Amino acid sequence: MEYIPNTLAEIVTYNLNEQSALTLVYNLLLCIKYLGSANILHRDLKPANILVTSECTIKICDFGLARSLEVPKSKSKADRKIRPMSPVAFTRFYRPPEVILGRTDYGQSADMWSLGCIISELVQSILKQNNDVRKTGQVLFQGKHCFPQSPKLNDNGEGVVDSQEQLIKILAIIGNDVVLDRSSF
Numbered sequence: 001m002e003y004i005p006n007t008l009a010e011i012v013t014y015n016l017n018e019q020s021a022l023t024l025v026y027n028l029l030l031c032i033k034y035l036g037s038a039n040i041l042h043r044d045l046k047p048a049n050i051l052v053t054s055e056c057t058i059k060i061c062d063f064g065l066a067r068s069l070e071v072p073k074s075k076s077k078a079d080r081k082i083r084p085m086s087p088v089a090f091t092r093f094y095r096p097p098e099v100i101l102g103r104t105d106y107g108q109s110a111d112m113w114s115l116g117c118i119i120s121e122l123v124q125s126i127l128k129q130n131n132d133v134r135k136t137g138q139v140l141f142q143g144k145h146c147f148p149q150s151p152k153l154n155d156n157g158e159g160v161v162d163s164q165e166q167l168i169k170i171l172a173i174i175g176n177d178v179v180l181d182r183s184s185f
Contacts, residue, residue, distance in 0.1 A: 002059075004051040004053055006053075007047060007049075008048075008051075008052055008118065008122075009046075011024070011047075012122060012125045016126060018126050021125060021126045024052065025119055027056060027058040028058055028115060028118065028119070029115075031058050031060050035108075035111065036108050036111075039069040040066055040068060041067050041068075041085070042060065042063065042065070042066050042111050042114075043065040043066060043067060043090055043111070044062060044065045044066075044091060045094060045115060045118065046091045047121065049061050050118070069107060069108070085105070086104065090110070092166060093140070093141055094113070094114040094118070095166065096110045096113035096114065097113075098110065100164070117141065120140040121138075121140070124138060141170050
C-alpha cells in the first residue's frame, strides 16, 4: 500500500497555483465519475478524506459510510428493495440540503454537493495565491449546528440552538427562490 502523507485539507491551506488547483479539480471529478460508475455513494467526502500525492494524484479514503446504490438482484421483483440511506451521514460542512432535511432517498447528487463545497475551497486557495482581497481558505458553509445530527444545545451546553442553522447558512449564500415554512422542519 502506498503511503500518501498529504490530505486535501492540508493542501488548500497552501498557496496553490492555478494549474495545480485545476489538476486537483479534474482528478476529483474523475474520482467521483469512477465511484458513480460503480454505483458507490461515499457519503463523507471532505478534504480530510482525500489524499494527494506530490504529482496531484488523488486517492479517496475512509469508505466507512459508503453505500452501494445498486438494487440487490433477486428472482422476484417484490423482493427487490432499495435500502434507505441514513440522514446521519456526511460531515456537517459538506452535508447537502436534502440530507439536512432528513431525506433518505438521496443519491449521487449528494456526493456532488460535497464535491462542489471542496472545489470552492480550492478556488479560494487560488484567490489567496493571487492576493485577492476576498476571504480565502474557508469552508463555504460553515455552520455550527445541524440538528438532528448535532445536539440541540448551544455552545455553553444549555438552551436550544437553531435546528436549521446549517441550512440557513446555505440559503444565505446560494439564495432562496422558494419561501420555506420553517415550522415544517
